[in-house]
Ligand code: SF4
Ligand code: SF4
Ligand code: SF4
Ligand code: SF4
């Protein structure tokens with residue numbers, strides 16, 4: 002009998018505690034619910050904040066990086082002397098590897114008509130090193146820029162590049178507007 | 193009189209026209225400025241059609257909800273296997289599924305362990321939006337554990353499954369070692385929350401030893417760590433679960449008060465001792481032996497002393513935490529950069545320091561940076577008190593736990609530590 006009493010007392014304490022834990026969890030959920038969003042968020046680069054430091058190539062958890070160069074063709078000048086394609090000290094405007102800025106020769110240069118050339122990125126070769134972006138931003142229109150390609154990105158809980166980006170250029174954006182492609186995305190537009 | 197009025201109106205109108213004109217001019221100019229490019233886009237004579245940049249969509253939201261549904265099903269099945277069906281085999285196959293789905297297919301992300309950080313960040317940073325999926329991944333396993341024990345660990349956690357399936361020859365660890373190492377998860381949890389809440393870092397994700405295996409890609413030191421854990425796990429069963437996992441701390445608390453829990457025997461224990469060595473995690477409590485219970489008098493005294501010491505432990509911990517905050521806060525990149533620029537102004541000339549160069553080119557003033565850093569450091573100060581105090585409490589409680597003897601008559605799983613893996617059930621000769 003005494004044993005039984007003890008047991009039911011313990012059960013009582015236990016279910017009381019369980020209830021209070023449940024309430025605590027409910028409270029946590031309730032506070033979190035204030036910031037709850039039905040939207041999915043993904044990581045993306047603000048091309049106007051990016052300073053082309055090169056960490057995108059090395060800091061992504063994926064090898065090669067999920068960050069790739071994107072070409073906003075609308076902004077391109079189709080220059081023969083492309084600051085993103087050719088090394089500054091290139092000895093001729095050619096497709097020779099030693100004259101190309103891109104370490105993996107990921108940019109294809111195609112003649113369109115005199116004197117214009119089209120530059121297309123081969124996503125499979127690009128490692129997201131931002132060398133071309135730097136060239137194009139400094140000497141050209143800045144039509145080449147980096148973006149996280151969501152087919153490749155794992156959408157890590159915390160993007161490991163975001164933590165290391167010296168310019169705080171990477172932040173979470175709504176998945177319904179998953180890219181900040183220059184042209185439609187302008188400086189200081191709401192992310 | 194009338195004339196004057198007319199004139200007034202005329203002048204007013206003229207002003208309006210002027211303003212409108214100036215405005216229009218400005219607008220025109222602004223529009224022109226936005227369009228201005230160093231090299232204007234050419235007008236092509238040939239029929240050149242311009243490609244558009246390829247921007248593949250992210251994984252659909254519906255699939256994220258599918259993950260939640262899968263989690264819910266796996267949790268329910270695991271609880272059913274552990275408590276009703278009493279099937280080790282069922283739990284085993286469930287872990288295989290979990291390993292494949294949440295591990296290799298979903299690349300181990302999002303997981304409940306990491307969700308602690310998202311939840312902490314939401315609680316402390318109003319600007320951070322948490323997704324429903326993440327919140328449910330945090331809450332569902334805790335609620336299930338509160339009712340059925342740690343069945344999440346038995347079948348629904350990809351990290352647990354990975355380790356569980358690789359146990360080869362588990363060694364039994366002495367109790368003092370288990371208790372001592374058992375404090376680490378509390379430390380890990382505390383730091384994970386502190387770092388997440390201050391927006392510094394998600395350390396659980398960064399130092400997850402198995403996620404690299406799930407993605408088949410990781411930095412070198414994480415590969416080494418992952419392999420080390422797997423090798424260790426062959427002999428020290430579930431090393432991450434027992435001596436690191438911060439979510440395990442929460443689950444442990446929940447499980448202690450669970451309504452139902454896996455039991456070794458389906459009926460009454462006959463004290464045959466057959467199950468006593470069956471648990472690879474040393475999670476089975478033995479019946480209290482006579483020697484211990486005889487010493488109760490001494491035990492009561494010790495209990496009182498240890499209980500009275502707890503507030504002291506909390507204070508010492510909090511004090512140490514608040515003292516360490518300057519040092520710990522350097523993990524925050526903003527604090528680190530501000531400190532670096534103040535203490536070594538010459539880094540400004542270091543072209544190789546990307547962080548410094550990016551800061552200088554951003555046009556932000558050092559004053560703003562220092563202000564931001566001060567705010568963050570302040571958070572670390574209060575966080576240091578709380579975190580330290582909590583660690584003090586854990587140490588105090590661990591010591592107290594050493595001297596508490598609850599009389600146990602049978603062989604029973606320790607409700608907090610048992611992963612509900614179901615191994616021990618197969619050793620019990622009692623049938624229903
Ligand atoms: S880490 Fe940041 S600044 Fe560096 S290349 Fe990537 S986005 Fe640009
Ligand atoms: S230079 Fe770098 S970022 Fe540009 S295309 Fe080549 S690999 Fe990609
Ligand atoms: S979220 Fe992960 S996979 Fe995606 S870019 Fe960042 S580090 Fe790479
Ligand atoms: S203790 Fe942690 S890692 Fe282990 S199974 Fe449970 S939640 Fe997963």
Ligand code: SF4
Pocket residue numbers: 454470471472473474475476604605606609610611612613614615616617
């Ligand atoms: S179910 Fe049994 S064997 Fe498995 S962890 Fe619990 S006590 Fe140990």
